[in-house]
Amino acid sequence: MPDIHSGPATEDRPDERESDARLFRHVMACLDRSPDAVRILEQAVLLANQTGADLTAMRVVPAGPSTIRCADPVDWELTRRVETADLLRMSDTTGATTDICAVVACGSAARCIHDEALRRDVDLLVLGTGTFSPPSRWGLGGTARHLAEVFQGSVLIVPGEIAGEPPKIRRIIVPMDGSAPSEAALRFAAAIARARAAELVILHAVSHVGAFGTGRTGQGDEALWRELKEEAAHTVEDRLQRLRRLLPVHRHGNRVRRLSGDEPRRALMKAICEERGELVVLSARGLGNDPDLPIGSTAEYLLSRAVTPILLIRNAELGNHRAGGTAPRWPTALRQDP
Template sequence: MSGFPEGAVVAGIDGSSSAVRAAVWAGSEALRRGRPLRLVQIYALPPVNAPMAFGTHDQVRAGLAERAEGWLTDARTAVLAEHPGLEVTTAAREWSPVTALVQESQHAELVVLGSRGLGGFTGLLVGSTAVAVVAHALCPIVVVRGRKPHDPPPDTGPVLVGADGSPDSDAAIAFACEEARLRGTRLVAVHTWSDVLADGMLRPHPLEEDPAAIERVERDKLAHQFAGWQTKYPDLPIELDVARGRPVRTLLERGEHAQLIVVGCRGRGGFTGMLLGSTSQALIAHSPCPVAVVRPGRSDHPAERGPADATATNVRPLWT
């Protein structure tokens, strides 16, 4: 297939059962959004350290392309079995997985990946490769997970969003609000605080701080951030969950009863460095439900648009 469909939901296929489950999940997402689904398999010739016999490259390339088409056919069959009538296209591409996925993200509404991979996506969600995809992608990326490695992703419970009060988290909040609306469920905004750190820096006199006063400030900050979003989504139940502790641990605990966790890729306070090093890897590796990662900075994308000017305060706190 030549060219890129604009606004499609893209799912990476690598021959693994995890990727097939992710493709089926992506099919549901495409239906909710009224978008086509594009299944992409990316393969590359293996590196060699010695000259190869004449014709070997072409034979290997043909074999990889044939295998890619087979994986795509299997994934498409699984998607249509769950979502008959959905518009599904496929593409087998010879390139670097990271580079190709970033290119796909320039045209996609969403890129969806499985949490365990084979073939061209081996190791995609471990270490620098995952960070590279998230750091450069121009649309949200979802890693589809279940409570156990071979479980399907949950389809009940709220949508969770990690919020730290910074403008950088607005893109994640916008995406989470829309996801909760499309799914007909409530949104839970999770914000963590520490009596040692404030905005990612050590408090000057942590032993003299009053934890109750810190929590009040953090609650007010979160309520202020969500006032405009409640106005933009007046029918969406929004709960504010302020907790003392670490962001990943809190999100993992809350995620046990959720159907999606949404985080931004940079921020301050409780979510500083969310997508760098062990913090992001822990969330991707251990989340009991799919994880969406949303980068700020693409103002023309629906997931990046902030709320209109508003002063509504009818956000329902979880702590009351």
């Protein structure tokens, strides 16, 4: 049974509450014509309304040998107008508090989205798990996975089907490993939870320290094994105390869960399903330091098995959360402004 901790935590500061409105400055929802598009746009509108961000809805018409409507100027203009009207029709039903800019492009979905996001200085992309790709019950579509890896801002992945019944209690979940990036993600999660009057639950999975060797061990080996276990226990307790200190106290239900007895990623996934949160917020990278991995193994595991919207935080500096970076040298895609 996982340990659950609540209690002493940090008070919200006035300057922190004032900065919540600028967690994100420009949110872009990437929408196809599937039934999931409405849910994706609703999640984008929710975050944009709460943070005062500009909002763009984008649709990419796939280009190919048989797609003449992108090549002929007249056909393309007619197509663009039809798709733009559909995006605006969808936006009228979402309750957005700001005007939504509709953008329609033709070409490679990943390239068009990435280029447009950089051009508009977007710092949050909102995607479905299989956006512009064949639907899948497990894992991410190629476009969603590619953008989650290469986009230098944050990414919200919205699953096509949210498991189980809607949660009765509003709850934001934050997997944390004690790293600086995970603490930065917690600041985003705390601000979102405060805006939604939701509980904030921190999940900390403890790695199991396996047996020392498989053969016969002497007294020296057993002593070393005990020392390793004691050191690991002290490290875990120190980390839990720090996490409890970081936990805001704006709501009584805020707490820290210590997960053990299973592989950490599986334990996190199980706890996410148990908690029935409306949003999971986690950092793109944690304690791992492999520079060749754009997303840490834990983040990749949870994204690929999303059962609730997952917000992947990257470049998590409050007040300066920008996409940054430069566009890759891809062939120029046909774009049209609304």
